[in-house]
Amino acid sequence: MIEVTDLHAYYGKSHILQGVTINVQEGEIVALLGRNGVGRSTTCKAIMGEVPPTGSVKFKGQEIAGKKSFEIANLGIGYVPENRDIFPGLTTRQNLILGLKPGQKDGAGRWSMQNMFDMFSNLKERADVEASVLSGGEQQMLTMCRTLMGDPEFIMIDEPTEGLSPQMTQKVAEILQEIAKRGISTLLVEQKLSIAMDIADRVYVMGHGQVVFEGTPEELRTRSDVRKEWLEV
Numbered sequence: 331m332i333e334v335t336d337l338h339a340y341y342g343k344s345h346i347l348q349g350v351t352i353n354v355q356e357g358e359i360v361a362l363l364g365r366n367g368v369g370r371s372t373t374c375k376a377i378m379g380e381v382p383p384t385g386s387v388k389f390k391g392q393e394i395a396g397k398k399s400f401e402i403a404n405l406g407i408g409y410v411p412e413n414r415d416i417f418p419g420l421t422t423r424q425n426l427i428l429g430l431k432p433g434q435k436d437g438a439g440r441w442s443m444q445n446m447f448d449m450f451s452n453l454k455e456r457a458d459v460e461a462s463v464l465s466g467g468e469q470q471m472l473t474m475c476r477t478l479m480g481d482p483e484f485i486m487i488d489e490p491t492e493g494l495s496p497q498m499t500q501k502v503a504e505i506l507q508e509i510a511k512r513g514i515s516t517l518l519v520e521q522k523l524s525i526a527m528d529i530a531d532r533v534y535v536m537g538h539g540q541v542v543f544e545g546t547p548e549e550l551r552t553r554s555d556v557r558k559e560w561l562e563v
């Protein structure tokens with residue numbers, strides 16, 4: 331589905347990504363782990379074209395490195411950034427509609443607005459109020475739902491459970507599994523090791539702008555050396 335090879339990215343003179351190679355296959359949930367500042371979010375931004383990448387990013391076999399973000403989104407890649415990226419002055423419903431691609435009708439893709447309301451009753455109750463009054467967790471949900479409305483085939487979700495209650499966190503884990511069930515591939519950036527270990531098919535651990543471990547959650551469980559050196563604080 332997505333094949334990233336030797337990806338480099340810079341902020342000014344700082345060489346942040348130093349040859350990241352990862353892939354996500356169809357219907358897989360792949361977790362991207364690592365301590366703060368190692369470049370997990372930058373990896374997502376470089377794939378999305380929000381940070382200029384060098385190296386190769388292939389989506390369903392097509393080279394997309396160098397394309398503009400909106401072109402990449404229209405090809406079928408969704409990105410849920412770590413900041414709660416809502417339109418505060420618009421209602422919940424209007425925010426969701428803005429997730430549709432140009433010309434796409436609600437219900438034409440894998441997800442409909444009704445699906446979102448069925449999954450998140452909080453959003454349903456607040457469908458017609460300004461998104462600015464939603465709680466931080468609800469805004470997080472809304473950002474994720476808005477991206478799903480655009481019917482991506484591959485979605486990158488950056489720390490979706492940050493700041494959420496245990497109950498909301500559980501809900502997000504369920505949605506991530508539902509996303510996989512519908513055949514969508516997911517790259518999940520997570521701090522909470524437990525969630526990643528529970529739901530990911532494979533994990534990558536990043537350190538200093540590179541992948542330092544790749545394997546299944548089972549394999550990572552046996553590698554206390556990797557966890558000690560690259561994950562635990």
Ligand SMILES: Nc1ncnc2c1ncn2[C@@H]1O[C@H](COP(=O)(O)OP(=O)(O)OP(=O)(O)O)[C@@H](O)[C@H]1O
Nearest residue numbers: 341344346364365366367368369370371372373412
């Ligand atoms: N816009 C920017 N300008 C300059 N440097 C940046 C910018 N964004 C991030 N960086 C730097 O790039 C490095 C990687 O940042 P990135 O956001 O990818 O980290 P991360 O792994 O997502 O960690 P976290 O989300 O916990 O901060 C960090 O050292 C960060 O300070």
Ligand SMILES: [Mg+2]
Nearest residue numbers: 370371372412
């Ligand atoms: Mg980040």
